[in-house]
Amino acid sequence: MDYQEAWDRQERLFEQVVATKTSNRLNGTSLPTENFLVFTEHPHVYTLGKSGKVENLLLDGQGLADKHATYYKINRGGDITYHGPGQIVGYPILDLDNFFTDIHLYLRTLEEAVIRTLADYGLVGERYPESGFTGVWLDADKPTARKICALGVRASRWVTMHGFAFNVNTDLDYFGHIVPCGIDDKDVTSMARELGGIQDINAVKARLKGHLTALFGFELVG
Secondary structure (H helix, E strand, O other): OOHHHHHHHHHHHHHHHHHHHHHHHHHOOOOOOOOEEEEEOOOOEEEEOOOOOHHHEOOOHHHHHHOOOEEEEOOOOOOEEEEOOOEEEEEEEOEHHHOOOOHHHHHHHHHHHHHHHHHHOOOOEEOOOOOOOOOEEEOOOOOOOEEEEEEEEEEEOOEEEEEEEEEOOOOHHHHHHEOHHHOOOOEEOOHHHHHOOOOOHHHHHHHHHHHHHHHHOOOOOO
């Protein structure tokens, strides 16, 4: 799905949940809020978070066109990252009042779902031991540390949007045109690279959804 289209859909769902919460607060009602889990893949696109530095994009307008890529400055946390085919992009639009009101725990729970998915394939995913480096890494405590899943979220009134980008069959060459997440001395990897071949991305999605379901204690409908 085109990035702008996906962003617009996210915003509509986000505003829908926030509107219900606002109505409950103003009217003294307790209507339940809905929660959504969106999985998609994007055409080649670079996105820059609100705290990021534009100089971490190493392509100009012509360079983006040559790579058939687009660029967006968006309202999530974090710096710059890449999305593209073969990558699972997850957008949980959750009212954390239904789960737990702790953004740190929310991020760690998303990471844990990816870590458990990697374990299903014999890969050891880890959190980076240095403060401020979110996401999921392989060999996190070694000079060969490489990132396999990036996180960047936004939350307002405990409603989340944006989320994670998990490299399954991603073309890693596209990361060579940015300073990924603003980190200039670490590598990026994918399941395909680590396992030596293209993976069944739908099977990976199913595993990941199962772990998210277990960790958050929700049931997926539809």
